[in-house]
Amino acid sequence: MPEALRAFFEEELVFNGINAVTGDYGQPPLSSQKLARLIRGAPSPDDYREFVESQKRLATLSRIDDRLTRVNEVQLSDQAAADAVRLEELRFKARSGAPWPVKPGAGDLARVADVGWGVIFPAQMSATLQDALIDALQPLLEHRQSQAGDLFRIYTGGAAYRFGERKDQYFARLGVSPGLVDPQEMPFYLMLVGTPDQIPYSFQYQLDVMRGVGRLDFGEDIEAYHAYALQVVAAETGAITLPRRATFFAPVNPGDRATELSGNYLVKPLYDNLCISAPEYEVALTHEWELVPPFLGEGQATHAHLGRLLGGDPSQQSALLFTASHGIEFPPDHPDQLRHQGALLCQDWGGPRAELRRDHYFAGEDVEDGADLNGMIAFFFACYGAGTPELDQFAAQAFKVREKIAPRNFTAALPQRLLKQGALAVLGHVERAWGYSFISPRGSIENQTFITAMRILMNGCPIGMATDSSFDMKYAELSSDLSADLDELKWDPDYMSVYELAHRWTANNDARSYVVIGDPAARLPLGQDSRSPEEQTGVSTIEVPEADLDADFDLEASETLAMSAQAATAEHVVPLDLTHEPAVVAFGLGSQFADLRNSLRDFTGQLAESLGKAAQEIVTLDIRTYTTADLGGMAEALDAREEIDATLRALTRVEFDGDIKMYLPEKLEGGEHQVLWLVHKAMVQEAQESRARFLATMAELATRLLDSLKIGP
Amino acid sequence: MTQTALMPGIRLTLGGVHLPGEEDPLGVWELAGRDPVAYAAGSGYEGPIWRVELPEDQRAAFKDLRAKRAAVRLRERELERIEGLVARLDLVRSYSLEATAHEDRLLAAITALSSPATAFDTRTEERVNYGALYEQCRALVAQFQVLVRPLGRIETVVGGTLVGLTAINLSGDQRTMWSEESAPEQMEAHLAAVRLAMASRQALLRLLVVVVTGALGLAVKAHIPGGQILLLPAVYRFVRDVLQELEHLPEGVMVR
Numbered sequence: 001m002p003e004a005l006r007a008f009f010e011e012e013l014v015f016n017g018i019n020a021v022t023g024d025y026g027q028p029p030l031s032s033q034k035l036a037r038l039i040r041g042a043p044s045p046d047d048y049r050e051f052v053e054s055q056k057r058l059a060t061l062s063r064i065d066d067r068l069t070r071v072n073e074v075q076l077s078d079q080a081a082a083d084a085v086r087l088e089e090l091r092f093k094a095r096s097g098a099p100w101p102v103k104p105g106a107g108d109l110a111r112v113a114d115v116g117w118g119v120i121f122p123a124q125m126s127a128t129l130q131d132a133l134i135d136a137l138q139p140l141l142e143h144r145q146s147q148a149g150d151l152f153r154i155y156t157g158g159a160a161y162r163f164g165e166r167k168d169q170y171f172a173r174l175g176v177s178p179g180l181v182d183p184q185e186m187p188f189y190l191m192l193v194g195t196p197d198q199i200p201y202s203f204q205y206q207l208d209v210m211r212g213v214g215r216l217d218f219g220e221d222i223e224a225y226h227a228y229a230l231q232v233v234a235a236e237t238g239a240i241t242l243p244r245r246a247t248f249f250a251p252v253n254p255g256d257r258a259t260e261l262s263g264n265y266l267v268k269p270l271y272d273n274l275c276i277s278a279p280e281y282e283v284a285l286t287h288e289w290e291l292v293p294p295f296l297g298e299g300q301a302t303h304a305h306l307g308r309l310l311g312g313d314p315s316q317q318s319a320l321l322f323t324a325s326h327g328i329e330f331p332p333d334h335p336d337q338l339r340h341q342g343a344l345l346c347q348d349w350g351g352p353r354a355e356l357r358r359d360h361y362f363a364g365e366d367v368e369d370g371a372d373l374n375g376m377i378a379f380f381f382a383c384y385g386a387g388t389p390e391l392d393q394f395a396a397q398a399f400k401v402r403e404k405i406a407p408r409n410f411t412a413a414l415p416q417r418l419l420k421q422g423a424l425a426v427l428g429h430v431e432r433a434w435g436y437s438f439i440s441p442r443g444s445i446e447n448q449t450f451i452t453a454m455r456i457l458m459n460g461c462p463i464g465m466a467t468d469s470s471f472d473m474k475y476a477e478l479s480s481d482l483s484a485d486l487d488e489l490k491w492d493p494d495y496m497s498v499y500e501l502a503h504r505w506t507a508n509n510d511a512r513s514y515v516v517i518g519d520p521a522a523r524l525p526l527g528q529d530s531r532s533p534e535e536q537t538g539v540s541t542i543e544v545p546e547a548d549l550d551a552d553f554d555l556e557a558s559e560t561l562a563m564s565a566q567a568a569t570a571e572h573v574v575p576l577d578l579t580h581e582p583a584v585v586a587f588g589l590g591s592q593f594a595d596l597r598n599s600l601r602d603f604t605g606q607l608a609e610s611l612g613k614a615a616q617e618i619v620t621l622d623i624r625t626y627t628t629a630d631l632g633g634m635a636e637a638l639d640a641r642e643e644i645d646a647t648l649r650a651l652t653r654v655e656f657d658g659d660i661k662m663y664l665p666e667k668l669e670g671g672e673h674q675v676l677w678l679v680h681k682a683m684v685q686e687a688q689e690s691r692a693r694f695l696a697t698m699a700e701l702a703t704r705l706l707d708s709l710k711i712g713p
Numbered sequence: 714m715t716q717t718a719l720m721p722g723i724r725l726t727l728g729g730v731h732l733p734g735e736e737d738p739l740g741v742w743e744l745a746g747r748d749p750v751a752y753a754a755g756s757g758y759e760g761p762i763w764r765v766e767l768p769e770d771q772r773a774a775f776k777d778l779r780a781k782r783a784a785v786r787l788r789e790r791e792l793e794r795i796e797g798l799v800a801r802l803d804l805v806r807s808y809s810l811e812a813t814a815h816e817d818r819l820l821a822a823i824t825a826l827s828s829p830a831t832a833f834d835t836r837t838e839e840r841v842n843y844g845a846l847y848e849q850c851r852a853l854v855a856q857f858q859v860l861v862r863p864l865g866r867i868e869t870v871v872g873g874t875l876v877g878l879t880a881i882n883l884s885g886d887q888r889t890m891w892s893e894e895s896a897p898e899q900m901e902a903h904l905a906a907v908r909l910a911m912a913s914r915q916a917l918l919r920l921l922v923v924v925v926t927g928a929l930g931l932a933v934k935a936h937i938p939g940g941q942i943l944l945l946p947a948v949y950r951f952v953r954d955v956l957q958e959l960e961h962l963p964e965g966v967m968v969r
Binding site: 628675680687700 | 776779782850851857880884891900908915941
């Protein structure tokens with residue numbers, strides 16, 4: 001696998017953002033060599049020319065006049081000073097041997113009672129709005145205060161965040177020490193309330209290095225704040241309990257390397273890893289989880305299906321949803337930018353150079369009004385999936401200009417919408433997401449941050465804790481390393497390869513920009529102590545997902561099977577004649593090879609017969625559950641192909657058109673019956689998934705065998 | 714292929730199926746032929762039978778079953794890579810330093826078949842004994858046939874007692890029978906056994922696709938008449954050997 005992965009670095013690098021107006025990549029593909037020049041702040045004249053040309057093209061799409069502003073010396077100097085402070089803290093975190101960034105003895109990071117909780121308001125916010133928001137959030141504030149006791153804080157008035165302050169300046173003003181968190185000075189969990197224009201992303205990133213930070217931003221929608229507060233309290237007081245079920249959604253758009261990477265090298269391995277409860281050197285899962293196989297690529301990761309996962313079909317809703325896709329971006333000041341930027345591009349898009357339509361991407365307004373997302377947490381790996389800054393950091397570093405990519409900093413509409421519909425939090429990306437961040441230049445997969453974050457979330461820990469030991473730690477390590485590397489490269493151009501530099505920079509950039517939308521102390525409402533009957537049987541209470549048995553798929557499968565079966569009949573097969581092959585003749589094995597050919601033909605014939613039978617029977621899928629006093633006798637009856645003498649307790653028939661009919665005894669009572677029914681439903685789900693995959697593979701095998709029989713000596 | 718470690722008291726057997734070397738290429742099931750596995754031995758049942766035997770306290774064993782299922786899925790996914798390896802095999806690179814030992818063996822088999830004159834060259838490990846090769850091919854095809862027989866079943870035995878039995882057919886219909894005494898934990902264990910068996914059946918079928926496709930591609934590439942059949946054993950061995958390498962790495966690392 002290393003060779004295949006390394007090839008991605010040797011080709012042009014493609015990024016996870018698609019411009020909705022041009023239908024092309026938001027950031028044009030770059031070679032590793034060119035990216036390395038830009039990272040080092042040493043572009044070639046050609047790089048400048050290309051940049052200027054691309055800006056001219058984009059300027060025609062934008063209504064902003066001062067799109068590019070040259071960075072002056074004073075700004076550069078200020079930036080260098082801020083970077084020095086930032087790096088010092090990142091190095092501290094990277095070197096720290098402590099598993100969590102709190103002072104020893106502070107207690108359990110998962111407990112708000114031990115490490116505290118606070119809310120920071122911006123000084124820029126009007127007093128009227130601030131008071132209204134505090135009132136709206138009162139249920140949540142009271143709840144957190146009851147948990148945190150004297151480690152509860154509200155930062156308003158003189159303690160509010162003042163626009164333009166760096167974290168070190170803010171801390172100095174409040175008398176908070178840098179380094180390991182002392183919850184008495186400032187709590188570990190901090191919720192920012194307000195827009196990123198009031199409390200900028202740069203402050204959030206830095207605060208997040210050593211703390212669990214989230215942002216609540218519904219603009220001036222007071223009711224939304226109040227509903228969210230009630231929702232979190234309901235989730236933490238037992239009013240909402242979700243089954244342990246996680247779903248993965250990953251488009252792989254045709255001809256698009258970015259989603260090919262994220263689908264095959266992020267989502268698939270992540271899913272596989274999480275299927276194992278306690279791999280070595282990983283956070284062990286404390287409970288069994290139902291992991292729905294990823295909705296990946298063609299026919300799976302569609303706009304329609306994402307709608308079903310996000311409330312359109314309650315039977316398919318999960319506690320935890322992970323998506324990896326392109327995020328949509330717009331030119332600054334485009335009328336749709338604030339509503340649609342960061343929307344998730346689905347499989348419906350035909351790939352680079354194909355038309356991009358509105359129904360190809362999933363935006364906040366696509367979540368149905370009645371969607372019930374109570375208690376869920378989503379993780380969006382996509383450009384701008386969580387938000388967009390006003391100014392692009394990349395251009396500043398590469399070309400010493402500040403490029404305006406939005407009229408202002410803003411939070412993406414999709415996460416806001418999810419929280420309004422009951423979700424507790426969304427973990428997503430601000431700015432561009434860089435797919436190459438989870439692949440090393442040596443070609444190995446480096447997705448440990450995703451694994452760690454997901455495992456901590458799945459164990460019911462706060463989302464702010466999940467990001468701290470994953471993305472925040474990676475950011476700290478990579479950033480301090482990258483800084484040293486760039487210094488060294490000034491003296492020794494051969495210090496590291498362009499591939500390594502490109503990887504380190506994209507990974508650093510990527511790790512920095514993951515943010516939590518919502519309360520950072522929010523956690524999945526999974527139930528803490530007792531295990532429900534569903535958990536004891538390892539099945540979910542969710543109804544049999546009818547959509548899993550997609551009628552179109554079955555139709556297609558049926559036709560494929562029928563064609564394979566027909567094609568595999570003897571008259572369609574060109575006989576394989578090996579009897580005149582020289583070696584065969586020489587050794588006198590002609591008749592044996594004829595036998596061999598016949599045995600293979602028999603096999604193909606048997607396969608064809610089976611496929612033909614399956615094609616006839618595929619119109620229904622029957623799953624029956626019986627009980628019997630003599631199970632051993634049933635095995636003997638099966639062996640003898642005799643009728644079985646057992647009591648039918650449940651029958652589910654999945655019809656060709658996707659309808660599901662369930663037959664149950666009239667009286668279904670008692671705990672044992674309940675368990676039997678739950679296991680039966682799990683068997684139905686297993687049967688549906690197995691059949692589709694098995695028959696498709698059988699058809700493929702038949703096709704390959706036919707090919708084998710068609711060619712001769 | 715060696716079986717990966719299971720906790721004491723667990724036994725996973727696959728009966729009614731023979732494969733080369735009586736080894737499960739997925740490294741999960743112990744191939745037990747026919748008689749030791751069937752619950753009602755000696756009867757006329759002819760499909761594959763997956764049997765999961767667990768100790769009385771099956772809670773811990775249940776986790777092993779889930780881990781095994783994940784391992785099977787990993788191997789199925791690995792087959793995609795192996796299919797690519799076979800398809801990209803560089804025939805002129807034979808015996809080069811870059812080739813792995815498995816590739817060397819496969820290349821030697823191809824060389825021997827494509828150049829009968831070298832068949833008895835002592836340098837070639839894969840001396841062509843057509844009689845033996847014929848037997849191998851015939852046996853392999855016969856073994857493949859068992860996997861696509863119309864019926865199959867899964868049995869779960871806890872503490873020596875059969876607690877759950879599921880019969881399946883090719884179109885996916887299932888009949889599950891429980892003992893009236895089956896406890897919820899035992900049902901959970903059988904559900905895990907069914908999932909593991911279905912994943913294994915799927916992976917084995919996928920392996921057949923890779924073997925048949927690989928042999929066909931190599932036969933065409935190397936211009937070996939009839940190679941699409943004659944190379945089946947060599948390609949099967951190659952696939953099995955590469956899969957076996959997965960056994961040497963911690964699963965937690967591999968599935969990232």
